[in-house]
Amino acid sequence: MESQSYSYRHVEPSRDLGDMIHSFWEHYNASGKTQQMTILPDSYFKVIMYLESTELKALFLTGIWVNQIEVKIPPGVTVYGTRFKILAPEYVFGRSIGHLSQGREVLPEDFWGINTFTFGKFDDTVQHIEWQVRKALSSGDDIVEKKVHLSRYLDQARGKATVKEIESSIGWSSRQINRYLNKYIGVSLKQYLDIQRCYDSYPEITNGKLYPDEGFYDQAHFIKQIRKHTNVSPGDLYRERHDRFVQLKEIKRK
Numbered sequence: 001m002e003s004q005s006y007s008y009r010h011v012e013p014s015r016d017l018g019d020m021i022h023s024f025w026e027h028y029n030a031s032g033k034t035q036q037m038t039i040l041p042d043s044y045f046k047v048i049m050y051l052e053s054t055e056l057k058a059l060f061l062t063g064i065w066v067n068q069i070e071v072k073i074p075p076g077v078t079v080y081g082t083r084f085k086i087l088a089p090e091y092v093f094g095r096s097i098g099h100l101s102q103g104r105e106v107l108p109e110d111f112w113g114i115n116t117f118t119f120g121k122f123d124d125t126v127q128h129i130e131w132q133v134r135k136a137l138s139s140g141d142d143i144v145e146k147k148v149h150l151s152r153y154l155d156q157a158r159g160k161a162t163v164k165e166i167e168s169s170i171g172w173s174s175r176q177i178n179r180y181l182n183k184y185i186g187v188s189l190k191q192y193l194d195i196q197r198c199y200d201s202y203p204e205i206t207n208g209k210l211y212p213d214e215g216f217y218d219q220a221h222f223i224k225q226i227r228k229h230t231n232v233s234p235g236d237l238y239r240e241r242h243d244r245f246v247q248l249k250e251i252k253r254k
Contacts, residue, residue, distance in 0.1 A: 005031035008250050011126055017133055019148055020092055022083040022155075024129070025250075026122045027073070035073045038244050040202065041065040041229050042251075043195045044083035045097050045185065047107070047129075051078045054119040059107045063100025064185050066195065068230050080125055086192075087151050089184040091143055092136045098186025146170060150177065159197025160215045163189060198229045199251070206241050206248045210234045 007028045013021035022044050029035050043064060050058035050073075057077070073079060089097045109115040112132040119125060137143075150170050153161070163174050166189070170177065177189050187195075197215045201222070204213060216222040226234050241248045 005029075006035065006246075009122060010250065011122075014130055017130055019143075019151060020085055020088045020133060020137070021130075022085055024122075024126045025079075025081045025083075027079040027081075029073045029075055029077050029079075032075050034075060036244070037071050037073070037246055038230075039065070039069045039071050039247055040199065040245070041067065041195045042083070042199045043192060044085065045089070045100070046084065047082045048104075049080040049114070049125075051080065051119055052076060056109070056114065056119065059109065059111060059114060060104045061097065061100065061107055062104045063097050063102065064187055064192075064195070065102055066187065066191060066229065067102060069102070080122065082129055085151055085155065086181065086185055087143065087147060088133075090147075091140055092133055094136070094140065096184050096186070098182060098184060101186040146172065147180070150180075154192065154196070157193075157196070158200040159193045159195070160200070161193070163193075194225060195229060198225055201226070201234075202237070202248050202251050205234050205237050206251070208238060210238060 007026075007030060009026040011024045011026075012018075013023065041064070045064045046062045048058075048060055048062065049056060052074075053076075084092065089095060112129065117125070117128055150166075150172065153166060153169055157166075166177065167174055172180075174189060181187060181189055181192060185192075200215070201212065205226075211219055212222040216225065223233055226232075226237070230237060232240075237245055237248060
């Protein structure tokens with residue numbers, strides 16, 4: 001999407017990486033001034049790069065955000081981001097990212113060979129990251145099928161599943177699922193479902209639907225959950241969708 005102030009592009013990963021990566025995005029600040037935005041939790045952790053022209057200015061890893069994050073993008077800066085799913089900490093990064101909840105970690109410039117990469121087209125950067133992810137997967141442990149099933153089930157349910165339904169489908173107890181999620185991404189199953197459920201409601205809020213369709217007990221529960229993760233009401237999100245919450249315009253149901 002393009003406007004006078006910014007351009008945005010969203011790309012899905014190659015099919016073979018769909019269990020590890022949700023998407024890639026490119027955001028360019030063309031406004032001539034620093035953009036201040038509030039980014040809402042989406043249940044994914046990210047590798048983010050800030051570029052000025054073709055020069056790398058920042059490279060960092062985020063955790064899974066539980067609450068809103070305030071972001072500033074300087075004028076003329078392009079942001080490249082990769083959204084990773086819950087299997088990626090163990091099988092791509094080989095470590096927990098739980099300590100990064102609501103935070104971020106600066107990555108070394110040689111991470112994934114970024115320091116030797118010539119930035120130009122967004123598609124080339126996507127291909128480079130995908131190559132690095134495949135490389136990590138090929139040299140790591142075999143992926144446990146039950147964990148794949150868990151990730152796919154959560155991704156498809158988008159928060160609209162009960163703990164009992166998940167236990168029954170996966171064949172893990174809620175205690176086992178919580179142990180896995182807390183170990184690698186730092187949130188419980190309930191927290192993860194709450195984040196997903198709210199995120200799935202944002203496209204409807206953007207279109208002016210300020211009452212729940214499904215996934216919430218009632219209007220009061222809907223408002224409470226939205227406030228918990230965004231610090232504002234559904235009405236505030238709708239009113240400021242072109243300004244502070246510009247991210248809302250780019251959220252698409254998958």
